[in-house]
Amino acid sequence: MVSVFTNGRLRDGRSVDLTVDHGRIVAVDDHGPGRDALGATDLGGRLLLPPMAEPHAHLDKALTSEAVPNPTGDLAGAIDAWIAADERGVFTYDDMVARVDEAVRKLVLNGVTAIRTHVNAGGGAGTWHLDATRDAMSNWSDRVDAEFVGLVHTPIVGPGSDDNVAALRACAEGGALVGGCPHLEPDGAAAIDLALALAGEFGVPIDLHTDETLDPSMLTLPVLARRVIDTGFTGRVAASHCVSLGMQPPDVQAEVARLVAEAGIGIITLPQTNLFLQGREQATATPRGLTAVAALRDAGVVVAAGADNVQDPFNLVGRSDPLETAALLVMAAHVLPDDAYEMVSNAPRTLMGLEPVHFAVGDPAEFVAIDAPSVRAAIADAPADRLVVHAGRVVATTSTTRTIC
Structure with a gap:
C-alpha cells in the first residue's frame, strides 16, 4: 500500500x-x-x-521503583533488593505483563521502533520472566521490532551452574540471544566459551553484561574479543556496559578498542544507570561509570547507547526517552549532538541487525x-x-x- x-x-x-x-x-x-x-x-x-532504538532494556524490571526500593542506591543494593522481592513473591506473571506493556508504550510514544530487552532467567525461576515479557510484547509486534536476551543468573560454569545453564539453553533454543555476566563468573573465559558455543549451536546472537565495575583490574572485554576472533564466530556480538575500560590508561583503551573492532563486537554504553550506580564510594574525583566511548569510536567500533533500567531499583528515574540518553552522552561522554543521536538511533539498529x-x-x-x-x-x-x-x-x-x- x-x-x-x-x-x-x-x-x-x-x-x-x-x-x-x-x-x-x-x-x-x-x-x-x-x-x-x-x-x-x-x-x-x-x-x-x-x-530511535533501545538496545539495552530490562523490561521485566521496569517501573518497580516503588515496589522494590533500593536502600543503598548502588549496584549491590539493587541486586539484593531485587532478589529479596523475587523471593517474597512480589512479582506475578500478570503484573509483569502489565508493566512491560506500559514500558513499551512509553518507548513507542517517544519514537522507539526497535527494542532489545534483557530478561532474567535461571536462579530457580526458569524462563517465566521471558514468557511474560514476550506475551506483553506480542501486542506491540506491529509497532516495534523486538529482541530478547536471556540474562542468566551466575554461575554458568562450575559448581551450582546446572539450573542456570539449562535456563540459558532454553532461552537460546527459543530464539533469545545468549546473555550473561562473565566478569561475575568464577571463570570468565570459560563462561565466554560456553556463551559462544550455545550461540553457535542455536544460531542466535550474543549480548553480554561486561565489566560493569570501576575496578580496572577486572577487564574481560579483551578476552571476549580474542575468543570471538579465535573461534571464528560469525554471529552478532555485543558487549554492554564495559565500564572498567573507561578506567584504563589511553594505551590500554586503544589496544582493547583495536581488538574489539577486529572482532566485530558492538559496544553498548548505558549512561543513565551507570552514572547512578557507579562511583558512590569515591567522594573525590568521582568517575562517571562510562566506557571509553571516544577510543572505541576512533577505532571504528559501532558504539550504541541505551537507558538500561528505567524506574526500578537499578535506576530510580528515567523517561523511557532515548533523547534523555543522548543528552547524557553530550554532557558526560563529551559526544557532539549529531553523534549522540546516531548512538541512540542508527547505531543500535545496526547492532540489532536492522538497516539504518x-x-x-x-x-x-x-x-x-x-x-x-x-x-x-x-x-x-x-x-x-x-x-x-x-x-x-x-x-x-x-x-x-x-x-x-
Whole structure:
C-alpha cells in the first residue's frame, strides 16, 4: 500500500515529501504547492530523524521503583533488593505483563521502533520472566521490532551452574540471544566459551553484561574479543556496559578498542544507570561509570547507547526517552549532538541487525518527526510533539498545547 508523508524537514533544511510502499521509501521529493495529496499525512514541517532504538532494556524490571526500593542506591543494593522481592513473591506473571506493556508504550510514544530487552532467567525461576515479557510484547509486534536476551543468573560454569545453564539453553533454543555476566563468573573465559558455543549451536546472537565495575583490574572485554576472533564466530556480538575500560590508561583503551573492532563486537554504553550506580564510594574525583566511548569510536567500533533500567531499583528515574540518553552522552561522554543521536538511533539498529535510515530511496520507512529546529535542539528540549512511523505506517502521535496564563 502506497502512503505519502508531506512537508517533513530533513537535517539540511530541505522540505520534502516521502512516498512509501511496502515499508520502504520509494521517493523523496521536494515539497511544494499542491503536493498535499488526499489522504497524505502532513508532517507540519517537523524535523525528520531516523527512528530511535533501545538496545539495552530490562523490561521485566521496569517501573518497580516503588515496589522494590533500593536502600543503598548502588549496584549491590539493587541486586539484593531485587532478589529479596523475587523471593517474597512480589512479582506475578500478570503484573509483569502489565508493566512491560506500559514500558513499551512509553518507548513507542517517544519514537522507539526497535527494542532489545534483557530478561532474567535461571536462579530457580526458569524462563517465566521471558514468557511474560514476550506475551506483553506480542501486542506491540506491529509497532516495534523486538529482541530478547536471556540474562542468566551466575554461575554458568562450575559448581551450582546446572539450573542456570539449562535456563540459558532454553532461552537460546527459543530464539533469545545468549546473555550473561562473565566478569561475575568464577571463570570468565570459560563462561565466554560456553556463551559462544550455545550461540553457535542455536544460531542466535550474543549480548553480554561486561565489566560493569570501576575496578580496572577486572577487564574481560579483551578476552571476549580474542575468543570471538579465535573461534571464528560469525554471529552478532555485543558487549554492554564495559565500564572498567573507561578506567584504563589511553594505551590500554586503544589496544582493547583495536581488538574489539577486529572482532566485530558492538559496544553498548548505558549512561543513565551507570552514572547512578557507579562511583558512590569515591567522594573525590568521582568517575562517571562510562566506557571509553571516544577510543572505541576512533577505532571504528559501532558504539550504541541505551537507558538500561528505567524506574526500578537499578535506576530510580528515567523517561523511557532515548533523547534523555543522548543528552547524557553530550554532557558526560563529551559526544557532539549529531553523534549522540546516531548512538541512540542508527547505531543500535545496526547492532540489532536492522538497516539504518538515511532518508534515501530504498531505506526502511521508519522515522520520527519531531517538533524541533535541529538535532541539537531536539536533544536539549526533548519536545513531546512527535509522530512515529514504523514499517511505513503511523504507530504513535503526541500533540501538546502549552499556554502561559
